[in-house]
Amino acid sequence: MTTSRRHFLMLSAGMGSALVLARAAYAEAGNTLNEADPKAQALGYREDASKVDKAKFPSYAAGQTCGTCSLFQGKATDAYGGCTLFGDKQVAARGWCSSYTNM
Template sequence: MNSSRRTFLISSIGMASALAVSRTAFAEPVKLPESDPMAQSLGYKQDAATVDKAKFPRYAAGQDCGNCSFYQAKATEPYAACPMFAGKQVASKGWCNAYNKKA
């Protein structure tokens, strides 16, 4: 293989990788749907007011993702990442059974 062809192939691979990374970095974050299997297993609701208190007795009024220790943004942000649901964002006004009050 001659050197200009090799240089072209290496450059092409590098540019393709950079493009793939940039598309991922700027992609719109996925909001966690209540229909997601993990969301259902933890009783996630996008609106804490709709939590079935009989099914999830741990729920108490005033608990929501925005004041949970797992919420990875300010409570005023409408959506943020949560380690319980890798790669997806939860609603600040949401709730799940993994709720842990912020200190």
Template sequence: MKSSRRTFLITSIGVASTLALSRQAFAADAAKVTEADPTAQALGYKEDATKVDKAKYAKYAAGQDCGNCSFYQGKAADPWGACPMFGGKQVSSKGWCSAYNKKA
């Protein structure tokens, strides 16, 4: 019994590790939002926040970008991260859209 239990535990840990790594790889390979995407156009998404049309989006203020938005799901140092506003597609951490909400 001991060897079966040990084998089961080792196998379980291996499978769990593989699933976790493949999920990370999938997230890293997720599609990136383009400015031509219909949702991106509707939300005024720009891959580079410094190029936001300030006349059209008066809510925009310098220093606002996806990397410091509460919706951004990447790490602070990640150049791209998932965003629920775009169905989990990746946005540039330097980007901006009208759904911007400052992280607490």
């Protein structure tokens, strides 16, 4: 069986698209930081900044989220992105931790 160049290119494009989608799904689901993680607990990480215990973390101010933190490595439109504090784990853009900085 011979494969034409056109058939090969179509298969390559299909496989490339599948890999891109799989990578995005992995970043969204499998690699997110869990609030139960010991490092997350030590820094008071919350996936939703509106649920921060303001008595325990008086440095929290309304409007502070991971998405506006200078340590956040995602784009402004990303729901999750990297953080220099948590290695390969993805943090929620709407989240917060006590290391928030906006410098």
